[in-house]
Amino acid sequence: xxxxxxVLRNALRHKLRTGLTVTGLVVxxxxxxxxxxxxxxxxxxxxxxxxxxLVTRHAISLTFQLPVSxxxxxxxxxxxxxxxxxNWFGGIYQDRKNFFPQFAVDVKSFxxxxxxxxxxxxxxxxxxxxxxGAIIGTKLAExxxxxxxxxxxxxxxxxxxxxxxxxxxxxxxxxxxxSADLSNMYFHWDYLNEVLKKTVPRRADLAGVFISExxxxxxxxxxxxxxxxxxxxxxxxxxxxxxxxxxxxxxSMSEQIIAVIRVVSFVVIVIIxxxxxxxxxxxxxxxLSEYATLKALGFGPGYIAALICGESxxxxxxxxxxxxxxxxxxxxxxxELVSRVFPIIRVPSDTYxxxxxxxxxxxxxxxxxxxxxxxxxxxxxxxxRIG
Amino acid sequence: xxxxxxVEIRHLTKSYRRGEQVVxxxxxxxxxxxEGEFVALMGPSGSGKSTLLNLIAGIDKPDTGALRxxxxxxxxxxEAELADWRAAHVGFIFQFYNLMPVLTAFENxxxxxxxxxxxxxxxxxxxxxxxxxxxxxxxxxxxxSELSGGQQQRVAIARAIITxxxxxxxxxxxxxxxxxxxxxxxxxxxxxxxxLGKTIxxxxxxxxxAERARVIRHLEKGELQL
Numbered sequence: 104x105x106x107x108x109x110v111l112r113n114a115l116r117h118k119l120r121t122g123l124t125v126t127g128l129v130v131x132x133x134x135x136x137x138x139x140x141x142x143x144x145x146x147x148x149x150x151x152x153x154x155x156x157l158v159t160r161h162a163i164s165l166t167f168q169l170p171v172s173x174x175x176x177x178x179x180x181x182x183x184x185x186x187x188x189x190n191w192f193g194g195i196y197q198d199r200k201n202f203f204p205q206f207a208v209d210v211k212s213f214x215x216x217x218x219x220x221x222x223x224x225x226x227x228x229x230x231x232x233x234x235x236g237a238i239i240g241t242k243l244a245e246x247x248x249x250x251x252x253x254x255x256x257x258x259x260x261x262x263x264x265x266x267x268x269x270x271x272x273x274x275x276x277x278x279x280x281x282s283a284d285l286s287n288m289y290f291h292w293d294y295l296n297e298v299l300k301k302t303v304p305r306r307a308d309l310a311g312v313f314i315s316e317x318x319x320x321x322x323x324x325x326x327x328x329x330x331x332x333x334x335x336x337x338x339x340x341x342x343x344x345x346x347x348x349x350x351x352x353x354x355s356m357s358e359q360i361i362a363v364i365r366v367v368s369f370v371v372i373v374i375i376x377x378x379x380x381x382x383x384x385x386x387x388x389x390x391l392s393e394y395a396t397l398k399a400l401g402f403g404p405g406y407i408a409a410l411i412c413g414e415s416x417x418x419x420x421x422x423x424x425x426x427x428x429x430x431x432x433x434x435x436x437x438x439e440l441v442s443r444v445f446p447i448i449r450v451p452s453d454t455y456x457x458x459x460x461x462x463x464x465x466x467x468x469x470x471x472x473x474x475x476x477x478x479x480x481x482x483x484x485x486x487x488r489i490g
Numbered sequence: 491x492x493x494x495x496x497v498e499i500r501h502l503t504k505s506y507r508r509g510e511q512v513v514x515x516x517x518x519x520x521x522x523x524x525e526g527e528f529v530a531l532m533g534p535s536g537s538g539k540s541t542l543l544n545l546i547a548g549i550d551k552p553d554t555g556a557l558r559x560x561x562x563x564x565x566x567x568x569e570a571e572l573a574d575w576r577a578a579h580v581g582f583i584f585q586f587y588n589l590m591p592v593l594t595a596f597e598n599x600x601x602x603x604x605x606x607x608x609x610x611x612x613x614x615x616x617x618x619x620x621x622x623x624x625x626x627x628x629x630x631x632x633x634x635s636e637l638s639g640g641q642q643q644r645v646a647i648a649r650a651i652i653t654x655x656x657x658x659x660x661x662x663x664x665x666x667x668x669x670x671x672x673x674x675x676x677x678x679x680x681x682x683x684x685x686l687g688k689t690i691x692x693x694x695x696x697x698x699x700a701e702r703a704r705v706i707r708h709l710e711k712g713e714l715q716l
Contacts, residue, residue: 105597105604112592396588399549400649401577401605403570482549486584 106406110413114421117386121418124382128422128465129429131375132458136430137437138368139454144445145354145361147284154320156216157327158349159313162340165191168309169339177313180329182322187212188310190292194257194266196247203243204284205257207292216316219277226251226272234294236271240285244273255288262295264302284447314346372461379469383415387473394477395485404478408470411477415470416463423462427455496656496689497523497546502555504541515541517712519555523657528683528690530703537709539693540661546691547580547659548572560656577605581650583660583679587642589634589649595621596630599648606653620648624678640671647678651688658682660692664699676702 114121159177161167168190177186192205210231214220222230222238229251230236239249249255253270268290275285292310299307317326327343334341344352354361387394394407430450438448502519505512515538523529531539544550545557548564557565560579567575582588589598596617603613621627624644634642643663650658660679664672680702682688692703700706708715 105600108597109590109592116592392588393590396582396584396590397601398573399547399576399582400602401573403573483544486549486588 106409106413110410110417113386113390113410114414114417120382120385124379124418125422125425127375127378128419128462129426131371132423132426132462133429133433134371135368135461136426136450136454136458137433138364138371139457140430140434140437140448140450141445142361142364142368143451143454144448145357146351147445147447153316153346155317155323156346157315157317157323157330157343158346159315159330159341159343160311160349162331162342165311167339168306168311169313169341171308171310173310173313173334173339173341176333177315177330180326180333182317182319182326182329183315184318185212185216185316186313187216188292188313189213189289190295190309190311191261192257192259192266192290192295193261194259196255196257201247203246203286203288205288205290207295208289209292210289213289216314220274221277222272222274230271233269233271234291234297235267235269237268237288237290238272238274239270239288241273241275242285243288244270246286249273262299262303262306264298266298312349315343372465376465376468379415379419379465380472382418383411383469383473386414387411387477391477391480391485392488395480395482395488398480398482399486408474408478411474412467412470415473416466419462419466419469423458423465426462427458430454430458494525495522496525496527496560497521497691498556498558499546500556502542502545502557503553504538504545504550505553515712516545516552519714521707521714523689523691525689526683526687527705528680528703529692529705529707530700531691531693531707531709532695532697532700533709534695538712539709542709543659543661543691543693546657547582548576577602578653579656581653581655581658583643583646583650583658583663585662585665587634587639587646587666589642589645591634594631594633595626595637595645595648598634598645599652602649602653616652617648620652621645623651624648638671639667640674643667643671643675644678647675647682651682651686656689658688658690660690662694663692664694664696672696672699 159169159173161169171188174186174188177183187209189209190207192207194205195201196203214227214231220238226238230238237255239255243249249270251270251273255268255270257266257268259266268288296307315326315330317323323345327345330343331341394410397407398404434448434450438445441448499519499521502516502521503514504516505514507513519542531542533539541550545552546559548559548567552565555565556563562575562579564572564575590601593601599617599620600613603616608616618627618630621630624647626641626644626648629637629641629645634645637645643666647663658679663679664675667675676699679690679692683690683704690703692699694700
């Protein structure tokens, strides 16, 4: 009790110094949390990818498309339970900045392959009936205020012209998968293909990617190899990978940026460690005569080291704790600003653990040298120091 | 009043190293202090009186010689043993009081008792009694900054005697006090010696303060004068 009293009163002895150090710790913890959240958001798509789904694309690049007729050969491969296909549409809603992902999908085969998509049965039936129909995620609906029955006009970029889609359903993800992206829009590939047949026939009957579901997750390797083997030496060779690997291939394009963000997040901690170490060094130096007095009274170096470590830890945990408490609201606010870039942004639970771990490490690390110095202070020398 | 020697010093020497140079501070000191004595060590600056006091208190170590306090050869103790020995046998009174500024008078006096096995209640009783003894029963919850210099030194005296130590060492206890406060502190130390039989060794360069002691010894250039 006495020890804790001494630790806490010492921590609050220089209110301005402690206040500034705590402020620095709050900012550093918050910045660390935000940067880690951004990194997590980058990988969010890959995190929710199914382990039993494969994505097959053109071997050269995703910008090249595959004949839709490939589906029959893929379906015939052993271990394939179901296949569907989709095309990236890339339309603009009113303005370029209003970005959200749109996919033309073969609705009949797509819906069974994605059982996690949840929407009322009547909306699902309406979507299946209407070739201009589309379903959108709840987040997209909230962002632009779309309701069932609304028409979404999109200006085509890959597929020129103005396209109009009628919202027939609003979906969410089954279960508590908070990482899932609910800003997607899916519509009928048939509608796209029919228009292309009339306007640009050479671009019709092509699929961007095929998505296969394998019977068991352990078969993904063998099935992926079998699919690629099937189309080897054809005009459009394929590259098949897991859904997660496919998602990560997008992330890998910006891997260096992520690496920089990751490094910066830890540099912030190193900087605050230096600030904290300086604070503790100053405090311990000013109190050398007090530590010498304690030693003269019979207290050992361990007690003095514990006093300094306790004070440092108390300051670090106070700053770190406030920073942690502010992380969630800060991410919520930040998420609103960057929702088009990062549709899924939330604080991963391990970020809190990292923040706490960093606060403890900074607190203890900053106290090491001052503790050693104060613990080993010569009593006579220490007593000569005044104030 | 006086009895067997509580402090026995034989052929004690101490020197400090200043760069390459070795500066002798104490030379062949031989000195006994009987139990219950009030000794004043006097001498000019640099005479070695504070060094001798530090050696007796076990916060510094001699180069050679023997030093026994209460029958214990403290020169043979390790740092950890010395710390335990000091906690049990030495009460310190410093010139600048050396109180913990973040602790109240009560908590400062209680500090040495944390190294004992006394219960919280026993500690409280003892602290209250001791602060009453030094006339500060009504200042227990005050912080050092809220007390005068004389009051702070009385708190420091209470802290020094709380564990009922074998010896009290005081280094210029009135050096930072006005005449009135100094008189009060010296009177209190006199009472501790005469009424409670405390052995007190006080370093001072003030002849008025030294007059309160029953024995005055002079140090000159590291040598004890006869």
